[in-house]
Structure formats: C-alpha cells, structure tokens
Amino acid sequence: MDTGTLSPLDTTVSPKQRAALDAAARLFMARGYAAVSMDAVAKEAGISKATLYAHFASKDALFAAFVEERCRMLEADTQAVSHDVPVEEAVRRIGGFWLRFMITPGAIAVHRIVMAEGWRFPDLINAFYRSGPTRMKAWLAAWVAEEQRLGRLRNDVPPQEAAWHLASLMRGEVFMRVALGVQPPPSEADIEHTVESATRAFIRSYGAQGCAMGGAAGPDSPQG
Amino acid sequence: MDTGTLSPLDTTVSPKQRAALDAAARLFMARGYAAVSMDAVAKEAGISKATLYAHFASKDALFAAFVEERCRMLEADTQAVSHDVPVEEAVRRIGGFWLRFMITPGAIAVHRIVMAEGWRFPDLINAFYRSGPTRMKAWLAAWVAEEQRLGRLRNDVPPQEAAWHLASLMRGEVFMRVALGVQPPPSEADIEHTVESATRAFIRSYGAQGCAMGGAAGPDSPQG
DNA sequence: GTCTATAAATTGATAGAC
DNA sequence: GTCTATCAATTTATAGAC
Numbered sequence: 491m492d493t494g495t496l497s498p499l500d501t502t503v504s505p506k507q508r509a510a511l512d513a514a515a516r517l518f519m520a521r522g523y524a525a526v527s528m529d530a531v532a533k534e535a536g537i538s539k540a541t542l543y544a545h546f547a548s549k550d551a552l553f554a555a556f557v558e559e560r561c562r563m564l565e566a567d568t569q570a571v572s573h574d575v576p577v578e579e580a581v582r583r584i585g586g587f588w589l590r591f592m593i594t595p596g597a598i599a600v601h602r603i604v605m606a607e608g609w610r611f612p613d614l615i616n617a618f619y620r621s622g623p624t625r626m627k628a629w630l631a632a633w634v635a636e637e638q639r640l641g642r643l644r645n646d647v648p649p650q651e652a653a654w655h656l657a658s659l660m661r662g663e664v665f666m667r668v669a670l671g672v673q674p675p676p677s678e679a680d681i682e683h684t685v686e687s688a689t690r691a692f693i694r695s696y697g698a699q700g701c702a703m704g705g706a707a708g709p710d711s712p713q714g
Numbered sequence: 715m716d717t718g719t720l721s722p723l724d725t726t727v728s729p730k731q732r733a734a735l736d737a738a739a740r741l742f743m744a745r746g747y748a749a750v751s752m753d754a755v756a757k758e759a760g761i762s763k764a765t766l767y768a769h770f771a772s773k774d775a776l777f778a779a780f781v782e783e784r785c786r787m788l789e790a791d792t793q794a795v796s797h798d799v800p801v802e803e804a805v806r807r808i809g810g811f812w813l814r815f816m817i818t819p820g821a822i823a824v825h826r827i828v829m830a831e832g833w834r835f836p837d838l839i840n841a842f843y844r845s846g847p848t849r850m851k852a853w854l855a856a857w858v859a860e861e862q863r864l865g866r867l868r869n870d871v872p873p874q875e876a877a878w879h880l881a882s883l884m885r886g887e888v889f890m891r892v893a894l895g896v897q898p899p900p901s902e903a904d905i906e907h908t909v910e911s912a913t914r915a916f917i918r919s920y921g922a923q924g925c926a927m928g929g930a931a932g933p934d935s936p937q938g
Numbered sequence: 939g940t941c942t943a944t945a946a947a948t949t950g951a952t953a954g955a956c
Numbered sequence: 957g958t959c960t961a962t963c964a965a966t967t968t969a970t971a972g973a974c
Contacts, residue, residue, distance in 0.1 A: 523748075524747075527949065527950080528950060537958080541957070543950090549950065601829075605826055605893060606829065615895060651911050651915075658885060659879055663847075670843060687875050696918075751966075762940065764939095764942085764970080767969065767970080
C-alpha cells in the first residue's frame with residue numbers, strides 16, 4: 491500500500507504493536523474503518539487477536555492511534571519555502587507541492603476516513619483538525635505574511651484568509667475527483683493546469699502590483 | 715430530521731417501499747451507512763425486515779436507491795440568477811446561496827456518505843458527480859459566461875475555471891468545519907465573513923475593472 | 939405482499955493456559 | 957506478553973405461514 495510522501499514513524503513501541511499499527515494503517519487506508527475487522531488486522535499483522543487487544547483496548551482506540559500517527563506524519567512533512575523567487579513562481583511551487591501531497595493515497599485515505607467516521611469521535615476530529623488543516627493554514631499564512639512584509643502581496647487582507655484562499659483555489663476539481671474516485675483519474679496535465687490556473691487567479695487577486703498581470707488563459711478545462 | 719432545502723419526491727412506488735426509502739434516508743443521513751442495520755431501517759419504517767427485503771434486494775441496493783433519489787432531488791433544485799445587479803453584489807448573493815446550501819444537513823450528509831462509501835459504488839459516484847458538482851459548476855459557469863459577455867468579468871479565463879474558483883473560494887473553512895463536525899459550529903457571522911472575503915477575492919481576480927477594487931479587509935479570521 | 943421466526947455468518951471482545 | 961479457543965451479541969438474509 492502506497493502511503494504517499496509519508497514514511498512510517500519509528501516510535502519506541504514493541505514490534506508486535508508496531509506491526510499491529512502498520513497493519514491497521516494498511517487496512518484502514520484500503521477499506522475504510524467499518525469494513526475492517528479486528529480479525530483482519532490481527533491476521534494482517536501476523537499476531538493473535540488477543541495480542542492485538544493487549545495493545546489496543548478496542549477497535550476505536552486502534553483507529554484513534556492510526557489517525558494520530560497520520561497527523562504526526564503530516565506535521566513532520568512541512569517544508570521550508572524560500573522567499574528568493576518571484577512571488578508567482580513561489581505560489582506555483584507551494585501550490586503544486588500542496589496539491590500533490592493532498593492527492594497522495596495516504597492523505598486521501600485519512601481525509602475519507604475522518605469524513606466518514608469522524609463524527610463518532612469528536613475529540614479525534616478536533617485533534618485531526620489542529621494537526622492537519624489548521625497547521626497547514628498556519629504554515630501558509632506565515633509565508634503569506636512574510637511576502638506581504640516584503641511588499642510582494644497586498645497587505646490589506648489578513649494572511650490567514652489569503653492562505654485559505656490559496657489552498658482553496660489549489661484544491662480545485664482535481665482533489666475532489668481523486669477524493670471521490672471519479673473516473674478517469676486526473677492526469678499530470680490536469681494537475682499542472684489546475685496549479686497554473688489557481689496560481690494566476692491568486693496572483694491577480696493578491697499580487698501587490700494589482701492589475702499588471704499578463705498572459706491569456708489556456709484552453710477549456712480538461713475536466714468535465 | 716432536517717433534509718435541507720430538498721423535499722421528498724413523490725414517485726409512484728408502494729407505500730411500504732416509500733416508507734422504507736424515507737426511513738433509510740433519515741437513518742443514513744443521521745448515522746452514515748455502516749452504522750445503520752436493516753433491522754433499524756425496518757423498524758424506523760414500521761415494516762418487517764422481510765418486506766424490506768422484498769423491495770430492496772440488499773442493503774447495498776437500498777443505499778443505491780437512497781443516493782439516486784438524493785441526486786434527483788439535487789437536480790430539481792437549481793434556481794435562476796438575475797444579471798441586473800452589480801457583479802459584486804451578484805457574486806455575494808450567489809456565493810451566499812451556494813455556501814448556505816452546501817452546509818444544510820442534507821447536503822452535508824450526502825457529501826459525507828458519498829465520500830465515505832462511494833468507492834464501493836463506482837457507477838453511483840459518477841452519477842452523483844454528474845448530478846451534483848458538475849451540474850452546479852455548469853450553472854455557475856453559465857452565469858459567469860453571461861457576465862463576461864456583458865463586460866463585467868474578465869473574459870480571458872474559461873467560464874468553467876472561473877466558476878470553480880468562485881465555488882472553491884466560497885467553501886472556505888466554514889464548509890470544512892461543518893462537514894467534519896468541528897466544534898464549535900460556525901456562526902452566522904462566520905458565514906457572512908466567509909462570503910464577503912471570498913466575494914472580494916473573486917472580484918479582485920475576475921472583475922473586469924482590474925485593480926479598481928476598494929475597501930480594506932475586516933478583522934482577523936474568526937475561526938482558528 | 940406481509941408477517942414471525944430463524945438460519946448462517948461475522949463481529950468485538952474475553953478466559954485461561956503458558 | 958502471547959497464544960488458542962470461545963463467548964455473546966449483532967448482522968444480513970431467508971424460510972414458511974397467511
């Protein structure tokens with residue numbers, strides 16, 4: 491099972507517990523929560539069900555541990571963004587990185603499961619929200635604020651709003667289609683087109699130089 | 715159970731089948747798919763389980779019928795938009811209408827369930843996608859195209875892209891928080907702020923007058 | 939078509955030996 | 957900690973009477 495750009499964490503837990511958590515991650519990402527039985531997790535991990543219950547008090551606890559670990563992986567994945575390229579190119583890079591991360595199988599699976607089962611775990615939802623969207627928004631907002639300070643983005647909009655708008659524009663149809671599993675999946679060209687279109691729209695709206703943007707739009711949307 | 719702006723369809727089916735479908739809709743929207751048993755549906759509908767199986771061959775078939783009916787309801791819900799108000803005010807109204815529709819319990823429930831269980835029903839996903847997002851995008855794109863023709867929106871971007879950007883900006887944090895059930899739920903002020911912020915960002919990006927937009931931004935985002 | 943009763947399988951979770 | 961074996965409850969789905 492491809493887990494995207496994330497790699498497993500080597501926390502100090504017993505090998506059996508590690509195997510159980512890895513097996514749970516694989517199965518939850520492949521089949522969701524409800525469709526995965528504790529029998530299946532134990533078999534996938536190569537341990538007995540009793541051992542599984544020795545490490546995780548319930549299926550809910552196992553799921554909570556899975557989501558929490560995914561969130562920790564996400565937190566370890568933010569990358570530094572330089573301020574020494576033109577703002578439009580920086581938006582293109584940041585947006586492209588973010589969109590490509592969001593459509594990795596691991597990120598999609600977590601999104602899907604949290605959306606599907608999260609209402610049963612209010613505490614977990616709030617933990618996920620703090621570790622995921624809120625953290626990403628803060629990271630983007632910090633970058634925006636610095637660009638504003640450097641005079642490259644208009645400074646009459648709060649950085650957090652600009653950050654959310656940037657992320658929203660980048661998600662576009664590509665993310666929705668991948669998240670839903672709509673066929674056919676978006677191509678690399680679709681991704682690039684989405685990033686380019688969103689970048690131009692964002693710069694037109696937030697660029698400090700106002701209406702000085704040039705360049706015509708491309709052909710009609712390749713998705714539809 | 716509030717089903718949002720949608721009302722049930724009066725298709726010609728037997729009363730028991732109608733009761734079964736209505737009960738399934740209520741329970742699926744309240745608890746999702748996996749957490750609802752056929753026993754619960756039969757009890758909620760006031761019929762026996764055998765009768766339920768006489769009308770729907772399986773739980774999957776019942777779920778498919780539920781989603782298909784929801785999609786038909788959605789298709790019957792588009793509304794006309796006038797072109798005789800300033801473009802910024804029109805964006806505010808359309809965006810507000812759209813955002814408020816998207817966070818109704820019915821729309822949220824369908825979104826959540828389709829996201830959660832849709833991968834098991836590829837045909838259903840594609841039908842939902844055509845009835846929901848694609849239709850809404852086409853509706854918005856038609857409005858954008860007319861405004862472009864009237865010279866009120868820049869015409870160097872395909873209407874479908876502009877429409878998707880508008881919808882993306884409007885969703886914002888409000889929709890995500892409602893969809894995930896993050897506490898506390900967004901207030902009416904949060905919704906209005908999101909619509910206002912998105913409207914300004916969209917007009918700055920797509921307004922025909924270029925950089926002539928005035929008005930400073932409001933206080934920091936009320937959601938954190 | 940509709941019901942009561944039940945089959946057949948799977949589930950989450952546990953007892954008790956080692 | 958780890959295992960085998962099992963419990964108790966729930967699930968989807970069906971049999972058979974009316």
